Amino acid sequence: MSFDSAELMTVVAARQLQNDQSVLVGVGRPSHAAILAKRTHAPDLVLIYESGTIDADPDSIPLSIGDPELAATSTSVVSLPDIFNYWLQPGRIDVGFLGAAQIDRHGNLNTTVIGEYDHPRVRLPGAGGAPEIARSCQEIVVTLPHSARTFVPELDFTTSLCRSDGEGSMVVVTDLGVLETSDQHDELELTATFPGIGVGEVQDQTGWELKVAGDVAEVAPPTAEELEVLRSLGSKPKAVR
């Protein structure tokens, strides 16, 4: 089956999730990826939305993280004080899914503003739960389009800090490939590319001298099952370019 890079991004993001994990999910691609994972290789995956719905199992893709569908299918619905203070902050949620308008070589993220804060070119939505997700979850999965506008040498605003305490890891899934940090290094490293994408092409779209793994793998294309389930979810996430 043919597929586009937006679909592959979602599939690759879904593959980061394991069956015994809990994941804090936002709307858009994170929801698609998490629900795809739960419908394929990770049926016991615990989906948590920051609206307070714990172990949600939606039949359709939610437009908002507070959709009635999420509350109705959850094991438990808790208040915002509970979700942020009792669940997120102590690190009880394994994986956090984030997006961003800009990322730097360390994996720090900007979702606040493009341009100067007081004279913005583009005012973005802001922090939401991202700063605490970034610091509290053991694993962070970031999805964003890969370009020199998004992979920048210096963020216009640091909204969320990648954990630099030697704990936790980050996986960045773009429409060109996969970058990772881990306990050993505090800099993103290109570890895989999408089919047909060369390392040079990724470097061209990255605003700093890219660190490249010794053996860059090629990302496996979506399986027939992955594509079928993904497409059955409806309301496809936007293509990223």
Add this chain to the structure above:
Amino acid sequence: MSFDSAELMTVVAARQLQNDQSVLVGVGRPSHAAILAKRTHAPDLVLIYESGTIDADPDSIPLSIGDPELAATSTSVVSLPDIFNYWLQPGRIDVGFLGAAQIDRHGNLNTTVIGEYDHPRVRLPGAGGAPEIARSCQEIVVTLPHSARTFVPELDFTTSLCRSDGEGSMVVVTDLGVLETSDQHDELELTATFPGIGVGEVQDQTGWELKVAGDVAEVAPPTAEELEVLRSLGSKPKAVR
């Protein structure tokens, strides 16, 4: 109708409560007094137990502050974090009812230990919610027996501090009379005595030189209604001596 001083204590304590108030109640005499008030002159009195039962309306006297009767008749049952942090601490509860083994001239209370802490003559139950009740409620009603053992020049242990910030007031109801502090003075003052009790008798049972109001009133005996309702509540609080 004849009555004993234990009954009069409860009646006088009940008279401190007004219809538009909320009161934090413990078991024993406070429960009797608060329920008596609610059944007589203060039908809208809001009874709150520190177990988290808000606006309880028990049919019988609870043995424990967590009796099922309290939960079943309450407008709302909240967690301990809520009752202490959201309700008590910000001063949302008007009146607090306390007992004590010792009281000093300022109205500070000891419910922890008689004798030295490390070598106690009597180990008492301890603080419970009393320190925060004493500092958070606008009005404190204390009931305790009047004797030189309870009205002491120096507490063996300061468990709860009477508000000395110029806000709030304290009424102490004993089996001999009524003492009060108010905004104007930071020392308990005898303002009323029980029928047949002279000021000298109260002074004899007080371990410091008692401050006495210019006009010491005589406490009105229980009305027939007060006595009737009180006796209908059953499980009479113990006589205090």
Add this chain to the structure above:
Amino acid sequence: MPLEEAIGSLLNDGDSVAFEGFTHLIPFAAGQEAIRQGKKDLELVRMTPDLIYDQMIGAGCARRLVFSYGGNPGVGSLHRLRDAVENQWPAPLELEEHSHAGMVNRYIAGASGLPFAVLRGYAGTDLPDHSEVGEVTCPFTGEVLSAVPALRPDLTVIHAQQADRQGNVQLWGIPGVQKEAVLSAARSLVTVEEIVDELTLQPGGVIIPSWEIDAVSHVPNGAQPSYTHGYTTRDNDFYREWDEISRSREAFGEWLDRLTAGEGDES
């Protein structure tokens, strides 16, 4: 109390006001009543400004915004918010921005009668330059943590399912931070779907006693296009349409004219 009278008497120009409700029970009818009454110079407080504050900002009610996430959930930007921030239209908008966890803890501190709350977060980000954030040191471990000041709005407005005749309120479904928002405020207004003789505790029900509520207004559908769990459904189409309406000042102006022409429709 009719909504018109409640907003008229409880919300003053210049107030700090929180219309709370996280993704659910958003008190749209009350916000639109504030627009109709031409309220001005408000400090709008809310974790997720959402369409309700996009509308109020576009209508010129706001002087300042205290928030943590200003997007149209699942759709994109809040264009009126952006126009105010990027182009000072219809007026400049001062921003104070936090993370969600920061805002939640600010409400908790307010509800608890404490001047501040402690959390892990903010450190190393650029947020402290545009927030009120401080530091406290743990007296036991020496660890340095972030502190955020209590929120104490002049008025909090929420929407709930039910009130009884004494004015006790019950809400259920996603509970958000509404209890804390009401308890942290000097005054509070609750719009409800239904007035009942007696509240029956529901699964997930949160009850707020009458003595912490200044006014209850009976406003069925008062959360539309948001929703009221068990009563109304979320109008996802309107959330998408708002993207178009709000994108141009002209289309927004027409929407606003329709809204203010409808004055008196609510009760």
Add this chain to the structure above:
Amino acid sequence: MPLEEAIGSLLNDGDSVAFEGFTHLIPFAAGQEAIRQGKKDLELVRMTPDLIYDQMIGAGCARRLVFSYGGNPGVGSLHRLRDAVENQWPAPLELEEHSHAGMVNRYIAGASGLPFAVLRGYAGTDLPDHSEVGEVTCPFTGEVLSAVPALRPDLTVIHAQQADRQGNVQLWGIPGVQKEAVLSAARSLVTVEEIVDELTLQPGGVIIPSWEIDAVSHVPNGAQPSYTHGYTTRDNDFYREWDEISRSREAFGEWLDRLTAGEGDES
């Protein structure tokens, strides 16, 4: 998991353990199983030691007690607790004592992954001499407040109405501080009245997900002589009888003999 196995594997001699439940859902069966198994040198943590800790202290399980109110509610003293403190019988008992608000906030801090919590209280009293209490200064107002360190028991044990087959737990009625006590602990054990196929959220229901619980034991009447809202009633008579039983070492010894002779009765 059978209670005998759960206590055997999750509770170690020398542990800091909280058997929580405020006036309701007190996990008596689990506490008595710890007595039967002769657990030793425990740091017992609990707001209201109640009869459950009076029994464990009298039986010699405890080295230390962290608490806020040590009475027999509505009845009087906890005589075994007093005998341990006043006469070091059967062993000396170290005390750390707080107010209720302090203990609650210590659990909140533990559940929140923070090293401490802030409250108004303690100042001017003699409690700080016998507690762990510190001070913090508000970075915004300069006000000095009390700080209490997080509680982090090795094990928390609670009793609840229901668990489902996945191990999710639901309790309702007076909820106390059980959720926080479970979340603050390294390990947790829940005894339940009933195992159900699927949990149905109840009015006032609090659900704790399976992944924060290490073991669930099916123990009907596991809270007696306390009670389980909707299942069993409080045995007020036993609370009064305990005053007699516990008043003398002899009567207590006979009670203890009967308890340990009953070994294996629970499942």
